[in-house]
Amino acid sequence: MEPTADWVSRRAGFGFALGEAAISEKEWFANSRHSVKNPKSYIANNRIKPMLASIKRGLTDEERKIYSGITLNQTAAIVYRKQLEKEEDRLNEAQENLDNVIALKGIRPQWLAAMRRADFCLNTKEDFANRLWLFWQNYFTVSEASNNGPCIPHFHETIRKKMFGSMSDLVFNVISHSAMILYLDNNNSTGEKSKARREKWTTDGINENLARETLELYTVTPGHGYTQEDVNGMTNILTGWRVKDWDNVYKAEFVDDYHEPGTHSVLGKKYSSTRNGIGQLQRVIKDLTSLEDTANHVSFRLCQHFINDQPSPVHVAQLAAIYIDNKGKLAPVYLGLLDILQSLEHKQDKFLNPEVWTYQTLNTLNIAVPTGVPKNRRFSPKNLDHILRELGLLHGEALQPNGWAEVEEDWLSNEYLNRRISFSSIIGVNSTYKSDTCTSIKNNGINPKDLDRFNLSEYSQAFVSDSRPFQSQIVALLCSPGFLRS
Amino acid sequence: MNRRDFIKTSAASAVAYTMGHSSFSNASPAKTGNVFVILLRGGMDGLAAVQPIQDKTIFDIRRTCIVENTLPLDGHFGLHPVMRGFADQWKAGNASIVHATGFNYYGRSHFEGQNVMEGGGNAPYATNTGWLGRAMEVSNLSSLAITLPTPLICKSTAISESLYPSNFTKPMSDNEALLKGIWMGDEALSKHTKSTLKSYDRYNRNNSPEHLAREVAKQMSQVGGPKVGFVEYSGFDTHSGQGGEHGNHGRHLKKLDRIIDSFASYSKQVWDNSIVITVTEFGRTAKENGTKGTDHGAASAIFLAGGLIKSSKVITDWPGLNKNDLFEQRDLRQTIDARDVYGDVIHHTFDISKAKIKQTVFPGTEQKLNLDIWG
Numbered sequence: 001m002e003p004t005a006d007w008v009s010r011r012a013g014f015g016f017a018l019g020e021a022a023i024s025e026k027e028w029f030a031n032s033r034h035s036v037k038n039p040k041s042y043i044a045n046n047r048i049k050p051m052l053a054s055i056k057r058g059l060t061d062e063e064r065k066i067y068s069g070i071t072l073n074q075t076a077a078i079v080y081r082k083q084l085e086k087e088e089d090r091l092n093e094a095q096e097n098l099d100n101v102i103a104l105k106g107i108r109p110q111w112l113a114a115m116r117r118a119d120f121c122l123n124t125k126e127d128f129a130n131r132l133w134l135f136w137q138n139y140f141t142v143s144e145a146s147n148n149g150p151c152i153p154h155f156h157e158t159i160r161k162k163m164f165g166s167m168s169d170l171v172f173n174v175i176s177h178s179a180m181i182l183y184l185d186n187n188n189s190t191g192e193k194s195k196a197r198r199e200k201w202t203t204d205g206i207n208e209n210l211a212r213e214t215l216e217l218y219t220v221t222p223g224h225g226y227t228q229e230d231v232n233g234m235t236n237i238l239t240g241w242r243v244k245d246w247d248n249v250y251k252a253e254f255v256d257d258y259h260e261p262g263t264h265s266v267l268g269k270k271y272s273s274t275r276n277g278i279g280q281l282q283r284v285i286k287d288l289t290s291l292e293d294t295a296n297h298v299s300f301r302l303c304q305h306f307i308n309d310q311p312s313p314v315h316v317a318q319l320a321a322i323y324i325d326n327k328g329k330l331a332p333v334y335l336g337l338l339d340i341l342q343s344l345e346h347k348q349d350k351f352l353n354p355e356v357w358t359y360q361t362l363n364t365l366n367i368a369v370p371t372g373v374p375k376n377r378r379f380s381p382k383n384l385d386h387i388l389r390e391l392g393l394l395h396g397e398a399l400q401p402n403g404w405a406e407v408e409e410d411w412l413s414n415e416y417l418n419r420r421i422s423f424s425s426i427i428g429v430n431s432t433y434k435s436d437t438c439t440s441i442k443n444n445g446i447n448p449k450d451l452d453r454f455n456l457s458e459y460s461q462a463f464v465s466d467s468r469p470f471q472s473q474i475v476a477l478l479c480s481p482g483f484l485r486s
Numbered sequence: 487m488n489r490r491d492f493i494k495t496s497a498a499s500a501v502a503y504t505m506g507h508s509s510f511s512n513a514s515p516a517k518t519g520n521v522f523v524i525l526l527r528g529g530m531d532g533l534a535a536v537q538p539i540q541d542k543t544i545f546d547i548r549r550t551c552i553v554e555n556t557l558p559l560d561g562h563f564g565l566h567p568v569m570r571g572f573a574d575q576w577k578a579g580n581a582s583i584v585h586a587t588g589f590n591y592y593g594r595s596h597f598e599g600q601n602v603m604e605g606g607g608n609a610p611y612a613t614n615t616g617w618l619g620r621a622m623e624v625s626n627l628s629s630l631a632i633t634l635p636t637p638l639i640c641k642s643t644a645i646s647e648s649l650y651p652s653n654f655t656k657p658m659s660d661n662e663a664l665l666k667g668i669w670m671g672d673e674a675l676s677k678h679t680k681s682t683l684k685s686y687d688r689y690n691r692n693n694s695p696e697h698l699a700r701e702v703a704k705q706m707s708q709v710g711g712p713k714v715g716f717v718e719y720s721g722f723d724t725h726s727g728q729g730g731e732h733g734n735h736g737r738h739l740k741k742l743d744r745i746i747d748s749f750a751s752y753s754k755q756v757w758d759n760s761i762v763i764t765v766t767e768f769g770r771t772a773k774e775n776g777t778k779g780t781d782h783g784a785a786s787a788i789f790l791a792g793g794l795i796k797s798s799k800v801i802t803d804w805p806g807l808n809k810n811d812l813f814e815q816r817d818l819r820q821t822i823d824a825r826d827v828y829g830d831v832i833h834h835t836f837d838i839s840k841a842k843i844k845q846t847v848f849p850g851t852e853q854k855l856n857l858d859i860w861g
Binding site for chain 2: 185188189190192203204205206207208209212216217222228351379381386390392399400401402405408409410411412413414415416417418419421422423424425426459460463467471472475476479480481484
C-alpha cells in the first residue's frame with residue numbers, strides 16, 4: 001500500500017491534529033525539510049526560545065502578557081506561567097543548596113521540563129524535528145544526580161540547538177555540559193600531575209565514568225575494540241571540565257589547573273594539550289565521530305527509533321554512508337531517514353514508546369497539555385510529568401545512562417498495557433481531557449476519512465464507534481493495535 | 487463475568503505466570519524450594535560489603551572507602567555494619583557469602599556486564615533469554631517479578647511478565663471483552679489477554695524495595711504461589727563519594743539488608759524452604775579512585791541467606807590485593823565463577839541435575855562447585 005501523509009506523519013512525528021486544515025504530503029515534507037535546513041530561524045521564531053531565555057533572566061511585564069496568550073487553554077496558561085515564575089524564583093536562589101531549594105519550593109525542574117517539552121512538541125508544527133529532539137534526549141540520557149537537576153532543561157535546549165549541526169559539535173557540547181559533567185562524575189576528575197594536585201588544593205584524582213560512556217554509548221561503541229588505555233587517555237583529556245561558577249550552573253568550563261598536562265592517546269592517535277585543552281577535547285571528539293563505527297551506531301539508533309526494532313542493515317548502511325559522505329553532518333542523515341520513511345510500506349511495525357504514544361494521543365484528540373498542579377506532592381492524573389512517569393518513560397529519570405528502551409519487548413507488557421488502559425480511561429472521564437474531537441467521537445464515532453490519522457483498521461473502528469460508555473470508546477481507540485503503533 | 491471478576495483477572499495478568507507452558511501450573515515438584523533473587527545494579531562493591539580484614543593491603547589502597555566497625559564473620563572478613571539483619575541470619579547459621587566471584591566478564595561496561603549477569607552467557611549479547619528464566623523453564627516453575635520492565639534475567643522463550651505498583655486508579659468499566667476483541671488477530675497483543683494472576687493490589691502506591699520484597703514474600707507463601715521471586719535495586723555505581731561505614735554505598739547496603747529482612751519476616755511459612763541470593767554485574771576497583779569513590783572492576787561478592795542454608799561461611803579462594811595479584815593491577819580477580827555458584831543453588835532448590843544446568847541454564851560452564859552449605 002502507498003504511504004499516505006497521515007501514516008508518514010505518525011511515523012516521523014506525532015500525527016496531525018484533527019483541528020488543523022489538512023496539508024499535502026509534499027507540503028508536510030517541505031515543512032519538515034525547512035525546519036531541518038533552517039534551524040536557526042526556526043528556533044528564533046519559536047516562542048519557546050524567548051521563554052527559555054526569560055527563565056534565566058526573569059520575566060518582564062511585557063513578556064508576561066505575551067506568555068498568557070500561549071495556545072494552551074486559558075486556565076492552563078495561567079498555571080503554566082505561574083510555574084515559570086516559580087522556577088525563576090528558584091533559579092534566583094540557586095546559590096543556596098539546590099536540593100533544599102527544590103524541596104522548599106516543592107517544584108522540580110523536571111516537572112516543568114516535561115510540560116515545556118510537550119508544549120514544544122504539540123504546539124509547533126515541525127513534528128519530525130520534535131521527534132528527533134526526543135530521540136537525542138534519550139540518546140544522551142541525563143538523569144537527575146549530583147545537583148544537576150536545574151541544568152537539565154538547559155541541557156535539552158542545547159541538544160535542540162546543536163542537533164541540526166555536526167555529530168562532532170553535538171557530542172562536544174553535550175559532554176562538556178554541566179548536566180552531563182555532573183551526572184557522569186566528571187566534575188571532580190582531576191589530573192594526577194595537574195597544578196591543583198601539585199599545589200595540594202585538592203586530593204581528588206581522575207574519574208573515568210564520562211570517558212568510558214563517551215566511547216561506549218555516544219560514539220564508537222565496544223564493538224570497535226578500544227582498550228583500558230584508550231579509556232585512560234579519554235579520561236585524562238576530560239580532566240578539568242567542571243562547574244567553576246555555581247551561580248552560573250548552566251555552564252561547565254575547562255579549568256586548566258585541574259587538567260592532566262601533556263599528550264594523551266585515544267585509539268592510536270595522540271592529542272596534545274600544550275596549546276589548548278578545549279581544542280584537545282574537540283579534536284578527539286572530531287576523530288571519534290568521524291569513524292565508521294560511530295556512523296553505524298548513530299544510523300542504527302535512528303532506524304531503530306523511527307522504523308522498527310530490528311532495522312534492516314540496508315537502511316542502516318544507507319544512513320551511515322550519508323553520514324560518512326557528509327563528514328558527520330546530521331541534517332543530510334535526517335533527510336535520508338525521511339526518504340526511507342516515505343518509501344516504506346505501511347506495516348505498523350513500530351510499537352510506540354509511552355511518550356510518543358501520549359503525544360500522539362494529545363495531538364490527534366486535540367487535548368491541551370495537562371498542566372495540573374498536584375496537591376501535597378501526591379500523584380495527580382492531571383499532571384503530565386506524573387502521567388509519563390506512570391506510563392514508564394520520563395526524561396531525566398532513566399535508571400542508567402543508556403536511557404529508555406527503544407524496543408517493543410520492554411513496552412509491550414501486561415503491566416505497561418494496563419497502565420495505558422488506565423490512562424485511556426482517565427481521558428474518557430476526567431474533564432481535564434475534554435476536547436471537541438472527543439465530543440465528536442462520543443456523538444458520531446470515527447469518521448471513515450479519519451481512519452488513517454488514528455491508524456485504525458475498519459475492524460477496530462467498529463469497536464470505537466460501538467462501545468459504551470465513552471471511556472470504553474477511548475480505550476478501544478487508544479489501545480487499538482493501530483494506534484499503539486506507527 | 488462481572489466487574490469484580492474482571493478486576494481480579496486483569497490484575498492477574500501482571501503477576502504470576504507459567505514459564506514455558508501455556509497454562510498456569512500449581513503442581514511443582516515436591517522437592518522444589520523457593521528462590522528470591524535480588525538484582526543489584528550498578529556494581530556492588532564486594533570489598534566494602536564484605537571487607538577483607540586480614541589482608542591489610544586494603545588499608546593501603548583505600549582511605550575514605552574503608553569501612554570501620556565491621557561486624558565479625560569468620561575472622562578473615564568483616565561484614566558492613568549496616569547489614570545487621572544479615573548478621574543475625576549469619577549467627578543463626580542461615581547465611582553465607584561467596585567472595586571474589588564474577589561472571590568471567592572483565593570488560594568493565596555496565597551494559598555488557600548486566601547482559602552477562604542476566605543472560606548468563608559466555609560473552610555479552612550471546613543470548614536473549616535469562617538464566618533464571620531458563621532454569622524455571624526446565625523445571626516448569628512460575629515466578630513473580632516486581633520490577634519494570636521485565637528484566638532479561640527472568641526471560642525465557644515463553645512469555646514473561648513483571649509488575650510494579652501503579653498510581654493510576656482501576657478503570658471503571660469492564661474492558662476485558664472489548665480488548666480481547668480489539669486485539670484479536672494481533673499476535674503480540676493478544677498474548678496479553680490471557681491472565682493467570684492471583685490477587686495482588688497493583689494499585690498500592692508503596693514502591694519501596696522493602697515493601698516489594700514483602701509483597702513477593704506474601705505471594706510466595708501462598709499455596710500454589712510462585713516459587714521464584716525477584717526484585718531489583720540500583721544505585722551501587724559509586725564513582726565518587728562512596729563513603730565507608732556511613733555514606734552512599736553503605737546507604738544502599740542498608741537497603742539491601744532491609745530487603746532481605748523484609749522477605750525473611752513475611753515468608754515465615756516458607757522460609758525454611760527458601761534461599762535469597764544477590765546478583766550484581768561486577769565489583770569495583772580495589773583501589774579508591776581520585777574522587778573518593780571506586781570505578782568499575784571485576785570480582786564482587788554474593789550474599790546467600792535462608793532456611794535452606796545450614797551453615798554460615800565465607801566461601802572464597804582469595805586472590806589477594808597486592809598490585810600484581812590484581813587484574814591489570816587494578817581489579818580483584820574472579821576466582822570462583824558466579825555461574826557455578828548460582829548453578830549449585832539451582833541444583834539444590836529446583837532439583838535440576840548439574841548436567842541439565844550445563845546444557846540449558848549455563849552452557850559452557852563446569853558446574854563442579856559444591857558450596858557445601860546445604861547440611
